[in-house]
Amino acid sequence: DTGVSQNPRHKITKRGQNVTFRCDPISEHNRLYWYRQTLGQGPEFLTYFQNEAQLEKSRLLSDRFSAERPKGSFSTLEIQRTEQGDSAMYLCASASLGVSGNTIYFGEGSWLTVV
Amino acid sequence: QKEVEQDPGPLSVPEGAIVSLNCTYSNSAFQYFMWYRQYSRKGPELLMYTYSSGNKEDGRFTAQVDKSSKYISLFIRDSQPSDSATYLCAMSYTGRRALTFGSGTRLQVQP
Numbered sequence: 001d002t003g004v005s006q007n008p009r010h011k012i013t014k015r016g017q018n019v020t021f022r023c024d025p026i027s028e029h030n031r032l033y034w035y036r037q038t039l040g041q042g043p044e045f046l047t048y049f050q051n052e053a054q055l056e057k058s059r060l061l062s063d064r065f066s067a068e069r070p071k072g073s074f075s076t077l078e079i080q081r082t083e084q085g086d087s088a089m090y091l092c093a094s095a096s097l098g099v100s101g102n103t104i105y106f107g108e109g110s111w112l113t114v115v
Numbered sequence: 116q117k118e119v120e121q122d123p124g125p126l127s128v129p130e131g132a133i134v135s136l137n138c139t140y141s142n143s144a145f146q147y148f149m150w151y152r153q154y155s156r157k158g159p160e161l162l163m164y165t166y167s168s169g170n171k172e173d174g175r176f177t178a179q180v181d182k183s184s185k186y187i188s189l190f191i192r193d194s195q196p197s198d199s200a201t202y203l204c205a206m207s208y209t210g211r212r213a214l215t216f217g218s219g220t221r222l223q224v225q226p
Contacts, residue, residue: 004158033213040123042203042216043159056212091158104214106151106158 002026004107006092012113013082020078021110025094032075033104034067035091036060043091043106049075082114118142121204121217129225134191138204138217141185145206145215148180150189153201153219162202163189194224 005024013019025032030051035043046065048056051072061067064083069075079086089109121138128134136150146167151159163178165171165187171178177190187206191198201219 006158031212040218042119042121042205042218043214044216045213048212058213089156103149103161103164105161108158109156111156 004092004094004105006090006107006110008110009108010111010113012115015084015114016081018078018080019082019112020076021090021092021112023075023077023092023094023107024073025075025092026096026105029094029096029105030072031095031104032069033093033095034075034077035093035106037089037091037109038087046077046090079112082112084114087112087114116141117218118215119204119206119217122220123218125221125223127223127225128194130194130196132194132224134194134198134222134224136189136191136202136204136220136222138187138206139185140187140206140215142208142215143182143185144208144211146182146208147206148178148187149205149214150176150178151203151205151216152198153203155200159203191222194222196224196226198222199224 032049034046037043049069064080091109093104093106095104148165150163153159168182175192179188203219204217205214
């Protein structure tokens with residue numbers, strides 16, 4: 001399967017713990033996005049990478065959240081000192097720079113439950 | 116007021132029916148319009164992509180964009196139980212990196 005891959009798919013953690021999610025985008029895609037989705041809502045944008053550069057961060061991305069994309073390949077999203085409000089599905093998406101506009105492909109998501 | 120509004124449903128139809136799903140938006144700058152299908156506990160899957168106004172057809176799916184009314188639609192012909200999912204509209208414009216999503220409409224196709 002050459003789609004966007006996310007790990008782990010599910011994570012249950014205690015409040016205050018740190019968690020890290022990994023995303024492997026489609027290999028030729030140089031654009032990578034993180035979104036968050038809660039029940040009954042559409043995905044909300046968190047951050048955007050073009051190659052290894054983090055070019056945009058949403059106001060939703062508090063200072064407890066950090067994302068990296070070393071070498072412009074895979075990306076990690078770390079949440080420090082988790083809170084119950086962080087419980088959500090974290091979606092990674094990728095796209096290629098080109099003339100087709102905004103055809104963005106999502107992974108299966110990583111579910112986070114903070115107890 | 117949200118930039119993109121979408122009726123959450125659920126919308127329940129019998130198998131074989133024509134389904135109409137809609138979104139309205141407030142930002143006239145939007146020029147790229149997408150429909151995603153999302154099965155329970157899965158990631159969104161891109162169904163249709165349309166640039167600016169007009170219609171686009173792909174198999175049983177037809178996407179329509181009316182920029183003058185700030186209204187987009189997705190039609191599903193000959194609906195199947197496997198079409199039961201949440202349908203999300205999303206939109207963006209040149210220079211805006213993020214997609215703005217509707218909250219999704221849950222569709223149930225009854226056998």
